[in-house]
Amino acid sequence: MTDYDVLRVFCGPNGGYGNELGVVRDGSVLPGRDARQQLAAELGFSETVFVDDPERGVIDIYTPTLRLPFAGHPCVGAAWLLDVPELVTPAGVVGVRLDGEFSWIEARAEWAPARTLRQYASAAEVDALPVPPKGERSEKGAPDEGGEWIYAWAWEDEAAGRVRARAFPGRDDGIEEDEATGAAALLLTDRLGRALNITQGLGSQILTAPQPHGWIEVGGRVRLER
Incomplete structure (x- = not known):
């Protein structure tokens, strides 16, 4: 191996x-x-x-x-x-x-793969979302190659830039929910035009900050697992 x-x-x-x-x-x-x-x-x-x-x-x-x-x-x-x-x-x-x-x-937002950024009214709504069935992952009712990639998010505290998010890749590779997704956080930061503190998945934290000339910083903690 x-x-x-x-x-x-x-x-x-x-x-x-x-x-x-x-x-x-x-x-x-x-x-x-x-x-x-x-x-x-x-x-x-x-x-x-x-x-x-x-x-x-x-x-x-x-x-x-x-x-x-x-x-x-x-x-x-x-x-x-x-x-x-x-x-x-x-x-x-x-x-x-x-x-x-x-x-x-x-990095730059245009480097990130396409994502559907879907806003919800509250963090509780995001928490309650089931994993979308594969046949329903496309907004048109039929999946594309592996299905639509959905980034579900809501404000926890808009004034403070705190966001609750979950990610559903829609791929046929066994990964139904992505625990932490920097590219999607980058796209959301580009859309909102402000620094964000994102809690994604079960408890992962992603920090972002817009920079001059279209650049965006994405940061977080890293640990060696094995």
Whole structure:
């Protein structure tokens, strides 16, 4: 079996929760896309990162079913693990800074995959949502390739920028709900135009902040699981 680390990204204040991330530190052991996709499917994490150049921060990101040019929690996790000033992804160069217990990346909303940002009236409504059946994940009543990717959110405290969110990827890869999703948080920040403190899933925390010239910072706590 290929060696890999497991991180938890966007952990809560007590260090719990967060989204698991697989990281293959030596990407040269699996240089081909097909082999990487197969391993990502076998591991079953929402994303797996392959590090192609640890000094330059060159990374390659896969879900169990497809390759992504950019993704939020893999970049935050890789930034923490590699401790480099930037990451190089197919979407572009991602800025990195480490600030105490938080690891931050700086990226652009147009790099994030399409998401349906669906607002609800209260955090309680978001908490009560069932996982959408696959056949109902599309707003048109029929799923597309794997179904619609829904980011359900509501204000917990609008004045303070506190948000409650849950994520339903709609993919046919066994991941019915994503615990913490940096790319969706980035898109929501771009839409609202303000800094956010997001509680997602069971208790993960994602922080965001708009920056000049269309850049957005996304940050959170990272822990080495194994």
